[in-house]
Amino acid sequence: MDRILTATWGLPGGHTLAVYRSHGGYGALAKALAMTPEAIVDQVKAANLRGRGGAGFPCGVKWGFLPKDLAKPRYLVVNADEGEPGTFKDRAILEKDPHRLLEGILITAYALKVETAYVYLRGEFGQPGQSLTEAIGEATQAGYLGTNILGSGYSLEIVLHYGAGAYICGEETALLESIEGKPGKPRPKPPFPAVVGLFGCPTIINNVETLACIPTIIERGGEWFHKLGRERDGGTKIYGVSGHVKRPGLYEAPLGLSLRTLVYDLGGGIRDDRPLKAVIPGGVSCVPLKPDEIDVTMDFASMTAAGTMLGTAGAIVMDVTTCMVRMATRIARFYHHESCGQCTPCREGSGWILRILEEIEAGRGSPEDLDLLVDICNHIQGNTICAFGDALAMPIRGYVTKFESEFLRHLEKGGCPFPAW
Secondary structure, X not given: OOOOOOOOOOOOOOOOHHHHHHOOOOHHHHHHHOOOHHHHHHHHHHHOOEOOOOOOOEHHHHHOOOOOOXXXXXXXXXXXXXXXXXXXXXXXXXXXXXXHHHHHHHHHHHHOOOOEXXXXXXOOXXXXXXXXXXXXXXXXXXXXXXXXXXXXXXXEEEEXXXXXXXXXXXXXXXXXXXXXXXXXXXXXXXXXXXXOXXXXXXXXXXEHHHHHOHHHHHHHOXXXXXXXXXXXXXXXXXXXXXXXXXXXXXXXXXXXOEHHHHHHHHOOOEHHHOOEEEEEOOOOOOOXXXXXXXXXXXXXXXXXXXXXXXXXXXXXXXXXXXXXXXHHHHHHHHHHHHOOOOOHHHHHHHHHHHHHHHHHHOOOOOOHHHHHHHHHHHHHOOOOXXXXXXXXXXXXHHHHHHOHHHHHHHHHHOOOOOOOO
């Protein structure tokens, strides 16, 4: 398969305008400016492009939620607040091919009749932000961005906004609150951002990788892009694999790649040829899969049927030396630290889960604590304003139920039976 999203990665000067143009860059923009906005939206719908930020909502359908005749400005917001542990694809796009993202922003903004787009960058993204800033300068000087783009009469301003390192601001309404200068706390929905978003105006929020797909969809056509993937999941995907593998990294492949293929073929297999213990398929908010569960295709529906999620497709591989209690504890510590504190089940439940897990890891507590952990998770899930609570509850419950014997072993031995990391 020809590389699409990663075509210029690794080339000398691959992040520059010159290299991007040498690979046909901004040709899709010129084509889009000769199309009607409605025709562009139709192509994105035909592509069956689903959001690459984790939720997997159909992109073209989301665009269609914008009110048709509301007399307010419209905004496009790019979610570049990549904070999910185990996920590093958006950072690579920003660093290695920022012009692809810019072209995607430009086409999307034109299709949605947007005149101002915001890119919300994770606060720690120093180099990615610098790369994008330089690309904006190059694109502006070349006439691809700014006033009267390519003589079309269409103009767009792109504003970069840095967050302050809060994971919760990856949630789209918390992100909007942050841009507006407020604490990053999710908003109750409805109303949804497409109707009442940034500054009270209609707003579409898309992930970096999602928008990076747009130029190819316009260049090659929605149906062509759709056929690269599966029936309900069009296109290619940037898969990440990290942890106990021989070749960690990012790999572009069609949506529907087998998880086993990602781990053992692209990732090179388990380091030191040790047995596999578990794989987190798409960031730490996903339920881990055991070795006998990894013959599953990495698309949204198949992962849901397997009892987990595709998420960001950033797989974390763990061999038999991994303590699953310690892993669950670290995940719980992360979520407890990152909770915005707005919802009682999440605010109090995350700390309660962490304290119980720390006790079990130290060999204290009782077997009844396992039932208590599951009960707490059940009371968190579905009872918070945003999906943050679910992102904590679902994996923790998965660790407890799938690796119950390992939790009990800690209690029986009076401590962790695994060596320190």
